[in-house]
Amino acid sequence: MNKTINQKAWFFVVPVFILVAFNAAIPLMTVVNYSFQETFGNNVFAWEGTRWFKQILLSERFHAALGRQFAFTFIILLIQIPLGIGIALTMPKKGWGVPVCLILMSMPLLIPWNVVGAMWNIFALPDIGFLGHSLNGMGFDYNFTQQPGDAWFTTILMDVWHWTSLVVLLSYAGLNSIQPAYYQAAEIDGASRWAIFRYIELPKMKKVLTLAILLRFMDSFMIYTEPFVLTGGGPGNTTAFLSIDLVKMALGQFDLGPAAAMSLIYFFIVLLVCWVFYNLMMKNEVQS
Amino acid sequence: MKKYKWLVPTLYIIFLMLPIYWLINMSFKTTTEIINTYSLWPQKFTTENYVKIFTDSTWYMGYVNSITYTVFNTVISVAAALPAAYAFSRYKFLGDKHLFFWLLTNRMAPPAVFALPFFQFYSSVNLFDTHIAVALSHCLFNIPLAVWILEGFMSAVPKELDETAYVDGYSFGRFFFKIFVPTIAAGIGITMFFCFMFSWVELLLAKTLTATEAKPIAATMTRTASTSGYELGLLAAAGTLTIIPGAIVIYFVKDYIAKGFAMGRV
Numbered sequence A: 001m002n003k004t005i006n007q008k009a010w011f012f013v014v015p016v017f018i019l020v021a022f023n024a025a026i027p028l029m030t031v032v033n034y035s036f037q038e039t040f041g042n043n044v045f046a047w048e049g050t051r052w053f054k055q056i057l058l059s060e061r062f063h064a065a066l067g068r069q070f071a072f073t074f075i076i077l078l079i080q081i082p083l084g085i086g087i088a089l090t091m092p093k094k095g096w097g098v099p100v101c102l103i104l105m106s107m108p109l110l111i112p113w114n115v116v117g118a119m120w121n122i123f124a125l126p127d128i129g130f131l132g133h134s135l136n137g138m139g140f141d142y143n144f145t146q147q148p149g150d151a152w153f154t155t156i157l158m159d160v161w162h163w164t165s166l167v168v169l170l171s172y173a174g175l176n177s178i179q180p181a182y183y184q185a186a187e188i189d190g191a192s193r194w195a196i197f198r199y200i201e202l203p204k205m206k207k208v209l210t211l212a213i214l215l216r217f218m219d220s221f222m223i224y225t226e227p228f229v230l231t232g233g234g235p236g237n238t239t240a241f242l243s244i245d246l247v248k249m250a251l252g253q254f255d256l257g258p259a260a261a262m263s264l265i266y267f268f269i270v271l272l273v274c275w276v277f278y279n280l281m282m283k284n285e286v287q288s
Numbered sequence B: 001m002k003k004y005k006w007l008v009p010t011l012y013i014i015f016l017m018l019p020i021y022w023l024i025n026m027s028f029k030t031t032t033e034i035i036n037t038y039s040l041w042p043q044k045f046t047t048e049n050y051v052k053i054f055t056d057s058t059w060y061m062g063y064v065n066s067i068t069y070t071v072f073n074t075v076i077s078v079a080a081a082l083p084a085a086y087a088f089s090r091y092k093f094l095g096d097k098h099l100f101f102w103l104l105t106n107r108m109a110p111p112a113v114f115a116l117p118f119f120q121f122y123s124s125v126n127l128f129d130t131h132i133a134v135a136l137s138h139c140l141f142n143i144p145l146a147v148w149i150l151e152g153f154m155s156a157v158p159k160e161l162d163e164t165a166y167v168d169g170y171s172f173g174r175f176f177f178k179i180f181v182p183t184i185a186a187g188i189g190i191t192m193f194f195c196f197m198f199s200w201v202e203l204l205l206a207k208t209l210t211a212t213e214a215k216p217i218a219a220t221m222t223r224t225a226s227t228s229g230y231e232l233g234l235l236a237a238a239g240t241l242t243i244i245p246g247a248i249v250i251y252f253v254k255d256y257i258a259k260g261f262a263m264g265r266v
Helices: A007-035 A051-058 A060-090 A097-110 A113-124 A130-137 A148-176 A180-189 A193-221 A225-230 A242-252 A256-287 B007-027 B031-036 B048-055 B057-090 B096-108 B111-124 B131-155 B160-167 B172-183 B185-201 B204-208 B217-227 B232-262
Strands: A037-039 A045-047
Touching: A007 A037, A007 A256, A007 B057, A007 B096, A007 B111, A007 B131, A037 A256, A051 A256, A060 A148, A060 A193, A060 A242, A060 A256, A060 B007, A097 A148, A097 B007, A097 B185, A097 B232, A113 A130, A113 A148, A113 A225, A113 B007, A113 B217, A113 B232, A130 B007, A148 A193, A148 A225, A148 B007, A180 A193, A193 A256, A225 A242, A242 A256, A242 B111, A256 B096, A256 B111, B007 B232, B031 B232, B048 B057, B048 B232, B057 B096, B057 B131, B057 B172, B057 B185, B057 B217, B057 B232, B096 B131, B111 B131, B111 B204, B131 B185, B131 B204, B160 B172, B172 B185, B185 B232, B204 B217, B217 B232
Parallel strands: none
Antiparallel strands: A037 A045
């Protein structure tokens, strides 16, 4: 759409600007402020320069948490995106099945995150949970509170349960926007199922899929509540992702300086990756 | 091959329903039964967990608090986002692209980063432990989201609609509320759905900003679980009840969900 230049449009944006600035800028400045200082309690501060940043960037604890975070995000993207596309392709296109699928599949998205964690906790408990009991019954030695491998398995399964539907709904919407004429043309050409997917469906879903990856990246990178309730970051520190580690440092140990420096580094990483995705997405939008 | 296509979504839905079923199953058991026996359905069916929640004010007030701040937040987010989204979809102005990206960056900010400064900030302005504090803090991610979704819907409305209305002598205010808002009603509905959803499921900020007066149900659950030695039955019943508001909201917007996602903006 060709937009007209109108500087007065700023007046329309002012409420949003104020509300978000109030919430983002002021707290962010507090974080920046802490990140350069040492606190002794009672509001006594001393200038520390970039010491905390150096300390965090060189600390093994941060590297480990960052490594775990990237591994987790990478694994869930690798599972959720193909799985979501697959389910969307097999969903009914009309009839009573559509609302049933949409309603039931959206359910996990609307459950408070700590309830998701608690639910999976009692679902996976080795003695009284359905999952844990069944796995042990099948002869696996499964205990997510003690074995790191099992803890990872459970956390990933929980995230797949929680968020795959988002990818499904997005892909389904993308598929629905394809005109029937494309399929008819493909049928006349005698195109294989794979060719239809590769040359018609996938290009049409490009936009929603970029968005799905962006959203899943952001949200999985910030994940806190669900693993915190499920495993508490344990056993040991094996499932302590960035947010969990950060909250431990900030509210648990009250190391404000290092925690603030870590916050800024953390935010910067998310921002950087999202900026790349955002530009990719906008480029797609301009093309189409 | 085609004949068995229905199997994939069916199996997926079964996978989704299993943990939910397990939660509901537990909610109708007594805590002693949960701990001592493993069973696929309640042996001694009891509703005492639910009775406890509906008669104890520390429990049911949790729901009232959660719903209160969620509704506040939805109203504030949509009301503020409407004019802004209109400006982004219709006009070019100084710094519009940067402003739009800046808004989106707030959707990307990890709440864990903001938890502590929010606590100090809202305490210093005497808003700690109020519904409005939680509602305002959730604006951090819901306003950018609302602007983004609404802008998508508004850009789909041809500009001729605006111009015709002005030619017909409509003032801006009358045009906006009488013609424009009804045109994008579906979009507003979807936006409200997403605002409600993200405010309802968030806990970290809601928990950090409240103590007793505005404590969300989700926080009530975590606290009870840790102090009185895991009352699993009660926890399961409270968890089950948190699913209901979401289910109701989904039912109302089910026809619009697919359309909303089709805009490619969530």
